[in-house]
């Protein structure tokens with residue numbers, strides 16, 4: 001039942017002794033999704049004891065080095081370790097060219113299939129299975145590197161049948177599926193048994209959104225309305241707002257404004273410029289606008305618990 005995020009890199013384009021560039025892993029019920037893959041991501045996966053062999057889906061936000069320079073090394077290591085299962089990569093279509101070019105020149109072969117999925121410049125579902133959907137949505141960075149955010153949303157689960165009650169009311173086996181979907185039960189004598197007496201609701205579906213390397217645009221809040229957890233870049237503080245605009249990044253204050261507008265549960269800040277050795281002011285600036293804000297560090301883990309619902 002886990003829904004857990006691990007930050008592998010919380011810095012921006014220049015890695016420091018304490019902060020790697022962008023990468024993180026989201027574990028949704030033992031599905032491990034790698035989001036961005038900066039240099040040394042494979043080292044960070046080992047360092048923080050993540051089962052990297054279980055990663056089968058990699059989402060790359062855009063083609064700047066601090067978000068994908070670790071990809072080739074990671075893919076290569078998996079091959080050397082005997083991986084056979086498919087690896088799916090969701091990215092700007094030019095990433096396929098880049099990877100294939102490196103492999104051609106170095107005469108490398110991977111021992112498993114690579115499946116590329118091109119991100120478009122539209123909001124769209126790019127992955128779906130029984131428990132989760134992943135939606136990509138366009139943000140605004142530099143011309144040469146179109147960027148996407150990603151929204152991971154757990155699917156609503158079915159209601160759980162209370163066995164003793166179902167037996168007491170002699171609910172036929174064939175009707176159980178309808179009970180799980182919320183139907184009331186009508187007995188052969190016409191008595192209506194409300195569904196709530198026969199089942200319990202599943203925990204609310206959880207959600208996580210990743211927004212990095214983007215200018216602040218109030219309308220981007222629409223993509224992430226009400227998500228439980230939002231990671232947003234905060235490369236700069238508000239006092240460097242001109243620089244943020246010039247380099248097409250956001251400030252901590254802007255990230256907090258977006259979180260407040262979107263009504264998210266919790267905000268995580270990352271992608272900090274290497275110029276900051278102390279992030280106290282940056283955090284304070286964000287908390288002034290959105291109090292439930294926290295700073296990411298490498299190795300930071302955050303689990304969204306499955307909350308109980310009573311009805």
Ligand SMILES: [Zn+2]
Pocket residue numbers: 012013022064066067213271
């Ligand atoms: Zn970046």
